[in-house]
Amino acid sequence: MITFNNVSKRYGANEVVRDVSFKINPGEFVSLVGRSGAGKSTLIKMLIGEELPSKGRVIFGQYEVNKMNQSELPELRRHMGIIFQDFRLLAKKTAYENVVFAMEVAGRPQAEIDEITPQVLDLVGLSGKYNNFISELSGGEKQRVAIARAMVNHPDVIVADEPTGNLDPINTWGIINLLTKINELGTTVILATHNKDIVNQIEKRVLSMEDGRLIRDEEKGKYILV
Amino acid sequence: MLTTLYRIAKYGFQNFLRNYLVSIATILVLLLAVVVFESLILFGVVGEKAISLVQDKIDISVDFLEGTPEDEMLKLKSSLEGLQEVKAVEYVSKDEALKRFKDKHPEDSDISKALEELGDNPLRASLNIKAYDPKDYKAVAAYLGNESFKNIIENISYNQNQLVIDRLAKIMDIGRQAGFVLTLLLATVASVVSFNTILLAIYSNKDEIGIMRLVGASNAFIRGPYIVVGVIYGLSAALIGVLITAPFVYLISPVIKVLIPEMNIWSYFLSHIFGIFGYNLLFAVTIGVVSSFIVVRRYLKG
Incomplete structure (x- = not known):
């Protein structure tokens, strides 16, 4: 479903991703690990079309992401659920409206939106917080809104870039449990993290990056720092 | 949609x-x-x-020579109306000119006495010409300066007011x-x-x-x-x-x-x-x- 084929990314003289190749199949849970600056976020940015590779091909399903122009990207992103460390929620909207927004941009009918939005918010543990503005939510709650927004359109893949980076341990495990549950329901999950405990506990496929290179690709892998 | x-x-x-x-x-x-x-x-x-x-207050007037036949004057009026620069032409006969003059000075006994002493109407028949644009008066004046009108026109006011009209324009x-x-x-x-x-x-x-x-x-x-x-x-x-x-x-x-x-x-x-x-x-x-x-x-x- 996802293929990186000899992908490199260069900013001026600085090559941050070097000749990376891998494939991710539908339904997989993949942890992308490495120290800060290893190239994890750049890899994710190339997958979601925020950055273009300097070399190589990035394939997502039927899309060749590296060849897509700006006007084609919204279509691609509607097949993805994207979660970030800094939540990236619409601050002037409520939790409910943030989720609704994702459905509306995907052109979902109103009746469906009215039915599904409360269900998804309940599923991520935000019952009773529907009408809270983002500023009125804790970090963990914000990330739950982000997950609800990411999963509400039944994406093919959920891409989470350090989703627990700003959270305390309790919320961290709450979020990881949600992501594993989503994966168990059949959605591919890519989790970029440098949290060793998470990677070692969930025991899923691990792609390890160092200095822009993919140095290890293991099924049921561990986070091994070199 | x-x-x-x-x-x-x-x-x-x-x-x-x-x-x-x-x-x-x-x-x-x-x-x-x-x-x-x-x-x-x-x-x-x-x-x-x-x-x-x-602009409305600006016009040029043409005074006709004494004895100019009315049809000559009206002919000039028509030809002026045919010019593209000319907005309106008003013909003021000798009698109309006198009437307007008296209406303008109803209380002035000196003027009334002077007119009585003269016996005859001293005023000239004239044309009042308004152009669309003050700049056009030059062209109208040039037209009136044509040789063929010299035997009927006594005076064109533009020639005296040229400086003021041009400045206003x-x-x-x-x-x-x-x-x-x-x-x-x-x-x-x-x-x-x-x-x-x-x-x-x-x-x-x-x-x-x-x-x-x-x-x-x-x-x-x-x-x-x-x-x-x-x-x-x-x-x-x-x-x-x-x-x-x-x-x-x-x-x-x-x-x-x-x-x-x-x-x-x-x-x-x-x-x-x-x-x-x-x-x-x-x-x-x-x-x-x-x-x-x-x-x-x-x-x-x-």
């Missing part, structure tokens, strides 16, 4: 209301631009009226050009200030635009609500602009009437209120929409 439009409009109104402080600030700046624009329209009307009143031209340049300049300044205000208003939402893109919103879906907000800004500024200008026009109207008695700016304002509102609306909505469009496009490219 309709659902998408409804959603875009909904988000537009939501953005407008939830960012009410930014909305108020933007409307105030846009209002300033609208008031400048509206004042320029009204000053333009007053100025144009003043110029046309002066030049002043009116400069007045119009200065008005146009001033309008253009102030309207541009007002537009630039408004554009920058809208730029800052949208700049505060720059991150949100990025988030919408990540969620998969199309450019039209992102841009749409900002355009709607631009329309609301423009509509509000245009409406408030007319409402706050009205009392000022009402108060200034008597003052202008003293200067230009034929001008009632308050009546003009009332009779053209929808037109003025329409111009305001066009001006403000154009600024609002175009600014929003340009600014959002910049962030969509980034």
